[in-house]
Amino acid sequence: MNALVAVYRLHAPAADVRERAEAIALEQTVELPRAAVTDPFVEREILGRVRDVRPEPGGTHLAEIAYPLACFGDDPLLLLGVLFGNTSLQPDVELVDLELPAGAARVFGGPRHGIAGIRELAGVRDRALTAAALKPMGLSPEALADFAATFARAGIDLVKDDQGLVDQETCRFEARVRAVTRALDRVADETGRRPVYTPYLAGSPRELPARIELLARLGIRAVMVSPMLAGVGLLADLAREGRLVILAHPSWGGAGRVAPELLLGRLFRLLGADASIFPHAGGRFAWREETCRAIADRLREPWHGLAPALPVPAGGMTLDRIPELLRFYGRDVMLLVGGSLYLAEDRLEERARAFVRAVTEASEEVSP
Amino acid sequence: MNALVAVYRLHAPAADVRERAEAIALEQTVELPRAAVTDPFVEREILGRVRDVRPEPGGTHLAEIAYPLACFGDDPLLLLGVLFGNTSLQPDVELVDLELPAGAARVFGGPRHGIAGIRELAGVRDRALTAAALKPMGLSPEALADFAATFARAGIDLVKDDQGLVDQETCRFEARVRAVTRALDRVADETGRRPVYTPYLAGSPRELPARIELLARLGIRAVMVSPMLAGVGLLADLAREGRLVILAHPSWGGAGRVAPELLLGRLFRLLGADASIFPHAGGRFAWREETCRAIADRLREPWHGLAPALPVPAGGMTLDRIPELLRFYGRDVMLLVGGSLYLAEDRLEERARAFVRAVTEASEEVSP
Incomplete structure (x- = not known):
């Protein structure tokens, strides 16, 4: 053929x-x-x-x-x-x-890092991975950096920017990535552990080069992109350059008449996404389990020798669902919990620790 | 508010x-x-x-x-x-x-050129405008340049690349825009008339700057972009730079759950499209007249002092529908006829002339 x-x-x-x-x-x-x-x-x-x-x-x-x-x-x-x-x-x-x-x-070319590369970067061999998001938009770089430090102390594997953060007056891109990097450096000095910081990389063709260069200067190794807003060319460019682990965000991806498993699973993987975020059934989004299963399959199944990409179910997950989620996806998954952590307010670190612990324990219950 | x-x-x-x-x-x-x-x-x-x-x-x-x-x-x-x-x-x-x-x-900022700027560039004061497309993909730059020359001799106002032409091996971007520009220069020497050549500008953030620079070097004043594939940032960048007239293409724009008049009408205009292509009812696309009416309204109606943008109905228009189309849209419209011209084969120039004549005549029948 x-x-x-x-x-x-x-x-x-x-x-x-x-x-x-x-x-x-x-x-x-x-x-x-x-x-x-x-x-x-x-x-x-x-x-x-x-x-x-x-x-x-x-x-x-x-x-x-x-x-x-x-x-x-x-x-x-x-x-x-x-x-x-x-x-x-x-x-x-x-x-x-x-x-x-x-x-x-x-x-x-598909994912240049894929599941294996993300595991290596995060230093996590065989359990499921944990992720948390810095939010909401409107907070200052310093406030978001404080959240990042809290998640780092709690042992979260990957800390990503919310997709509502680009380069607003309230929180400029450069100020944010610098503040978060400094905060994570400090926690790493204390604890020896450092989550993978994954800024949201968005912008127009004119704005992107300076942002990409800043990430390289700061030694940042992962980014989140929204291919349907920033353009699929950005995803492919970053994959071809090969330095950054790429987390694909589904914004504007629910085109209604494109199967989600094709767009968020197969196409994003083909163009180089190392991980792909999508709503898991039963959260804030009315998606069916079979759709989520199909996305995870398209991301991980053997396909022309392309590296498997990591499924990142999200969209209103709560801590009590972790065992169920791990049974559903197995260990090659990154669980992204957002809002339900922030509800803890001043007990955020404690709640984040509970999240990490629950994922670690549930990982042992499921086969690799 | x-x-x-x-x-x-x-x-x-x-x-x-x-x-x-x-x-x-x-x-x-x-x-x-x-x-x-x-x-x-x-x-x-x-x-x-x-x-x-x-x-x-x-x-x-x-x-x-x-x-x-x-x-x-x-x-x-x-x-x-x-x-x-x-x-x-x-x-x-x-x-x-x-x-x-x-x-x-x-x-x-909306359209930086808008209807008035397109009319000035095309040298057309008050009749409806005509457009034709260079196609299909797979042809050489020279073959497409020959079509461009034919459309130019026939008096077509705007000649655009098909959205299937980006930078394939069979037809590199640079070779194509150079060949078409040369061909149009030659016709302009003969006839004193020159259509507005509108290349399709697509690509990844890494590829775009060189393409944009080439357009400036060649004195090209208009481009077509697909905001939903190249990223809405490209549309906004080009509008802010202000040099190029921008024709928005609706590829991947039929998101199924976004009203077409909002995306192709209001949003593309807001971000700077000077003209917006959409399928007219009764062609190859099952769109209703009221949707087309709403798109044209959103493009042209007074809105916060933004320049009006030009509606470009397309998608299987035929020459016999021109009077009906002009009655529907009035004179502030650009009719884009593609396939039905190419069916004429070696009588392409004659058919294109008939298209221009029909639009000129029908323009006189409708109020400005």
Whole structure:
């Protein structure tokens, strides 16, 4: 197979689905009526081809369309554009899956650090990992740095910025990452332990280079990015550069008609996310367990030799759910607990310690 | 009002909608339980507030939530993040509208050229404008430049790259923009007329600066961008720099749960798009006329003194629909006809001339 195969769900009458699928194959590649495609190279190496259209229970159909690799080459924007660019505007079509040849997967490269790299960076061999977020927006760099120090003393493995923190007047990017770094240095001097600080890296193409350079100067090794807001090119750039561990954030990722396991699982992994955050069922988000299972599978399953990426379920997890979460995901997971820690107010360190302890204990109950 | 007000449609039981709205107000700002928000500045200047929840016909509800301006300042990623970041992951919530104070609108600035600037650049005073696309991907720079020359001789006002053209092996960005520029120079020498060439500017933060510099060196004055793939920061950067006329492309913009008139109309205009492409009803896309009307309204209506942006209906328009389209949109519109021109094959110039003539004639039939 020398093509990418995308799978779409069609909400259309059975009599129309073949024609709808043919229309998608044209739309996503040449954007021309079939009769206007006359160049032999374009016909052979560019034109999308319908491979299969089959009914599903419930009356929808699945259409498989093959796109030649020349359509997108090594370009992440073209990859997403070919998969769903204009067709995202069709209310009756969902993008549900993709498969591509191993060679094309290697072109994008997948996670450069992956689960093993995150474990090494965090110094955690085989238990599940813990993460906490610095929030809310509106606090000063120093206030957030105090939270970071508290989480560090409690033994949290990874401390990330909230996605509400970019470069506001109340909390400039540079001031924040410097303050948090200093605070974590101080705790490391006391305790010998240092969580992986993961700033939120966002911004426009003009703003990003200085922020990325600052991270390098401070020796910061991990970042969180929102590919659907900052652009998928940022994710791919950072992965190709290879220095930083990348935690993908799902902001604007619930496109409604893209399967979450495809976008947050397969596509973010393909483009280089080392870990991917998503809401776990039963928290603040009405997601089903099977969706979460599918995301975790797409992130971790063997796939063309790409490194596995770490699932980071989040979205309203509480400490009492940790044993259940570990049974569900196993140990190769990072649990991100946010709000329920902050409810502890001046007992934040104690609550964070309880979180770390619960994850450590529950890890022993589940197979590696 | 010193806040942005966003309007969400809630698909939830009436008994739950107030609580759902309160949850969105927290999610989109502090991402914390209400009880964990204790800092007075955060309570006053950051926390989202539910202003109204009202039933709609059909059983859904509209919730208005006010977000203090300090949440996003002048940052386009934060603006979109606060509007719909995590809540995009909620299957029962749609983002349908926003309003913000004039001061905040001026911070983002809207179109820097707008309809007037595009008319000046194209040298077209009061009729509707015409646009054609260079396609398909897979053709060489020279083949696409030949199409550009043909469209130029036919008198088309704006010639844009297809969104399938970025920087593939078959057609490198630099080779393409140079070849098209040369071809248009030659036609301008012959005829004295030159369409506005509008390359597709896409890429990762690492790739973009060289591409933008090349455009400046070649004296290119307009670009097309896909904000939902390249990142909304690129749109805002280019608008703030102010040199280029910006045509927004809706790729991945059909997020399913964001109202098209909000994203492609109001938000893209706010961030600086001078023109916005969207599918007109009755073409290849199953969009309703009222959606197209709303997009055109959001682009052109008076709004905080921001320049009006040009609607660019597209998506399978044919020449026989031009009078109907002009009656629908009036003269402040750019008609983008793609595939139906290319079907003419070796009579492409003739067909493009017929397109220009039809738009000129139909423009006279409608009031300015």
